[in-house]
Amino acid sequence: MRRKGRKGVSYAKYGYLFSLPFIIAFLIFSLYPTLYTAFIGFTNMKGLIHGPVEILDNPFKNFIDLLTDNPTFRKSLVNTGLIWILNFVPQILLALLLAAWFTNQRLKIRGQGTFKVLLYMPNIITAGTIAVLFNALFSYPMGPVNSFLEMMGWIDEPVFFLQDSSTAQGLVAFIQFWMWYGNTMIVLIAGIAGINPALFESAQIDGANGFQIFMRITLPSLRTIMLFVLITSMIGGLQMFDIPQLFLLGGPDNATLTTSVFIYRQAFSGSYLYNSAAAASMIMFVIAAVLAAILFYVMRDRDAARLRKAQKQMLKSARAGQTMERGM
Amino acid sequence: MNTIKESSKASLTVNRTIAYIVCILLALLSILPFWVMFVNATRSTPEIQAGISLLPSSHLMTNLDVLLSKSFDPIRGFINSFIVSGSTTILAVYFSSLTAYAIVAYNWKMRQPFFTFIMAVMLIPTQASAIGFYQFMYQLEWTNSFLPLILPAIASPAIVFFMRQYLLGTLSMEMVEASRIDGAGEFFTFNRIVLPIMLPAMAVQAIFTFVGSWNNLFMPLILLTQKENYTLPIMVSLLRGDIYRTEFGSIYLGLSLTILPLIVVYFLLSRYIISGVALGGIKE
Numbered sequence: 001m002r003r004k005g006r007k008g009v010s011y012a013k014y015g016y017l018f019s020l021p022f023i024i025a026f027l028i029f030s031l032y033p034t035l036y037t038a039f040i041g042f043t044n045m046k047g048l049i050h051g052p053v054e055i056l057d058n059p060f061k062n063f064i065d066l067l068t069d070n071p072t073f074r075k076s077l078v079n080t081g082l083i084w085i086l087n088f089v090p091q092i093l094l095a096l097l098l099a100a101w102f103t104n105q106r107l108k109i110r111g112q113g114t115f116k117v118l119l120y121m122p123n124i125i126t127a128g129t130i131a132v133l134f135n136a137l138f139s140y141p142m143g144p145v146n147s148f149l150e151m152m153g154w155i156d157e158p159v160f161f162l163q164d165s166s167t168a169q170g171l172v173a174f175i176q177f178w179m180w181y182g183n184t185m186i187v188l189i190a191g192i193a194g195i196n197p198a199l200f201e202s203a204q205i206d207g208a209n210g211f212q213i214f215m216r217i218t219l220p221s222l223r224t225i226m227l228f229v230l231i232t233s234m235i236g237g238l239q240m241f242d243i244p245q246l247f248l249l250g251g252p253d254n255a256t257l258t259t260s261v262f263i264y265r266q267a268f269s270g271s272y273l274y275n276s277a278a279a280a281s282m283i284m285f286v287i288a289a290v291l292a293a294i295l296f297y298v299m300r301d302r303d304a305a306r307l308r309k310a311q312k313q314m315l316k317s318a319r320a321g322q323t324m325e326r327g328m
Numbered sequence: 329m330n331t332i333k334e335s336s337k338a339s340l341t342v343n344r345t346i347a348y349i350v351c352i353l354l355a356l357l358s359i360l361p362f363w364v365m366f367v368n369a370t371r372s373t374p375e376i377q378a379g380i381s382l383l384p385s386s387h388l389m390t391n392l393d394v395l396l397s398k399s400f401d402p403i404r405g406f407i408n409s410f411i412v413s414g415s416t417t418i419l420a421v422y423f424s425s426l427t428a429y430a431i432v433a434y435n436w437k438m439r440q441p442f443f444t445f446i447m448a449v450m451l452i453p454t455q456a457s458a459i460g461f462y463q464f465m466y467q468l469e470w471t472n473s474f475l476p477l478i479l480p481a482i483a484s485p486a487i488v489f490f491m492r493q494y495l496l497g498t499l500s501m502e503m504v505e506a507s508r509i510d511g512a513g514e515f516f517t518f519n520r521i522v523l524p525i526m527l528p529a530m531a532v533q534a535i536f537t538f539v540g541s542w543n544n545l546f547m548p549l550i551l552l553t554q555k556e557n558y559t560l561p562i563m564v565s566l567l568r569g570d571i572y573r574t575e576f577g578s579i580y581l582g583l584s585l586t587i588l589p590l591i592v593v594y595f596l597l598s599r600y601i602i603s604g605v606a607l608g609g610i611k612e
Contacts, residue, residue: 015436025482036460
């Protein structure tokens, strides 16, 4: 008797109940601050102790000023893009090459476990520490890198690496590359492991060599994963902060000033231009949202979506049939 | 036929040699900066300026004295970082598991929209809300508190997503039903029956959450202004300042101290970390 009664219990409310902590925390710590940031972007909020906050006469003034009248902000966008490209292109190429080697059945690289552990290691280390460490390694006139280059006889006198804009950008890009190629490699290796082995076997039987197999089977099968890597890396690159902030504090001559460092500086060091920083954050948010939308559009589960659609239609027609029956 | 076979064998050997050389060079590139750092932590400033060495020297204690005589307090930083990262990890993993269970086990009306929503907010950058977040916390007088660094972890979309994938593959509703028939409440069933099933996935997520929080610089840098609250990454930024300008040995020692625990943990757990990266393609 009792059991029968229990069966009728609807458990749906527990779905809501158990999601509640997530929803509350999200509303308080994520949604509200995001909306608040957007709001601040339209106001006159600046200065550590600011007067009453009012929406500007022209609400979009902060955005327009940033985009048309602020060379530093534009420079920060260009720097972010440039440093990201300089890091991503070698990163994906090297990761692909290593993934191809590690999964090649004929090559049979030994010690893969050890190589993976060592190549991935920089990714787990505090980026802030790495930034300060590289700053010390490249110091002038006597730092380990300068000592090494002199010892090898490759340079005659110490080089002031960190004073040159292009070198500084290149080094930030290199550090990012060095920290992330191991991660990308492991993701790609997992992707290759997921490819149907029959594809490789039949290609081998057809007499394809390693390079052909890689170009014709591995690469096309990795398309979705590579796109995932690309977009997540872009969104991650957009937020690049720790390395440029602690490596050279955005210098020399703002060459390593990224958008995140720009936002931080506008709001928190000296000038307290919260409104301008908030507007810059929103511009960044829009860029990230567009990138994420592209990712979801391409990665959406087409089969699952089709299945749901079919189920809905079946349900609809079944219901229609029922009402018809009843009506008759 | 034979010559083809031999030449392909020879090219295989060449390829293999190149692959090994590249891998070994890359492995050295991973190790060397940290090696130089640890070695220089034991050398005096004149020794460091005289050139590089791969062997340690004997000035560890002098460097430590200089390091600790100024504003750098690695023990304080370690404790602060541990409090923040530990609490963040527990909240993030527990509540993400609970949310994932709500999505997988119960049939509620908003379940699909809720999940789509979680996917949509997964990639929102922290910086997008940082200014509003700071102002909000300032009004609550929560700056210099660890709470704003810990509590947001209750809503961790990426972990919910991962946990849901895992539950879809492992949760059997028969077990939940059996527990219900035994008269157990839903919350009890989750804690005693479902959580143990999720432990392997929770462990993987715990490692990544902990490391991510441990390494986080942006939010603590904005919120924490008092020295006694500094986490390790902010403390690292002190090493870059003027106070240690010429004390290179101490700078390297300070850096070493901040990442030594990470390196130890990494080599203990590397197997799980590597397989975790392969599973989730986790990117920050």
